[in-house]
Amino acid sequence: MFSRLAKLMSGSTEPSLAADLYQQRLAIYESELGEPEHSFTDSAERRIDIHAFGRDFVPACQEGSDEGYVLLTNGMSEQRMPGVRGDAKRRVELMWYVREPTPDVCDNLRWLANLPFIDTTWFGFGHRVALPRPPVAGTDFQTFLFLTPIIGPDKCIAETLEIAGDPVEILTVNLISHQELALIKRRGLDPFLDLLDENDYPPIFDPARKSYV
Template sequence: MLSRLAKFVSGSNRPSGSDLFQQRLAIYESELGEPEHTFTDNAERRIDIHAFGRDFVPACQEGSDEGYVLLTNGMSEQRMHGVPGDAKPRAELMWYVREPTEEIWANLRWLANLPFIDTTWFGFGHRVALPWPPVAGTDFQTFLFLTPIIGPDKEIAEALKIAGDPVEILTVNLISHQELGLIKSEGLDPFLDLLDENDYPPIFDPSRKSYV
């Protein structure tokens, strides 16, 4: 199913912009089911945001940890500027949250527009530092982009193509000033090790304490 949809999106008979939105959504739905909410964008550069409900506890384990997978749809319509040859030139953003509040999805849409405002590009390990916390309840001011490690989300990333270009799925994370300092001084790997050691929660927790 995914390979057929991906082939259609990247095929020589280019669908219209509206059709591309529907085809990306079809790929999303093939792994995540139907979205519970869609926040449609009316701007000239249209970036819709879909909210898919998910229980983040694996089926083989007891209990539940319910939240949402927020996923942009439209950021990949345009190639990002200055992408090196070994990186994917297009991207969509994913954020695991407890509730799809307006504050959350507005930040996600702003991030998805940022590369085209600042003529830059986003990839694994890239960061966006702000002068203030972007979300209520947290002191963290820096967005960090990683790539999905959950199976269905990785499948989406592998299936998406536009005009023959692969599309990167980047997960959105908020980190502390101290954690940013660690990444700057020692690189990303030591910080990723800290995430593993501290059982970093998949769902964004604004009250998370800094690991550094």
């Protein structure tokens, strides 16, 4: 038991304990989002599954519907990200709001979830990952931006997740344009977040979204 705890505290887990933590995370996800409609399992040694939870993004108090999916990784937080600075959280799971859980969306989400451990880096609020080409069909945007959830159930998940005393951050995945990235680099993140509010930034990823800059 002591050896299992020591491995957990150091940032790695035995397979049996990892399976327990996997189920614990899934139970927390399901307590807020219901059962996933799809789960995309990973056969790699660092197992990062992706769960797709159906959601109508129009609040219950409003008319109409806007159906899509909440995608959530399950497994990224098994390992502490290297080099985390300051008060940032050392463990993360990623969330992406999409219309459909297509293979290219899921592949990109899993790739992002593995990236900190491949490049010896870490993700936090406001961090970006710039790519040489658009990662998803139908968009010209090439930069991923990580924010934190603002929707109630998703915030609750972020407040509940924990491994060995480490709180687990939930970061939402967003794609932004070259011009929007330049604005963030020039003026900081807050002016861009103001633009999102002013333009009623849609919660569900829209590959055809026009740049706000």
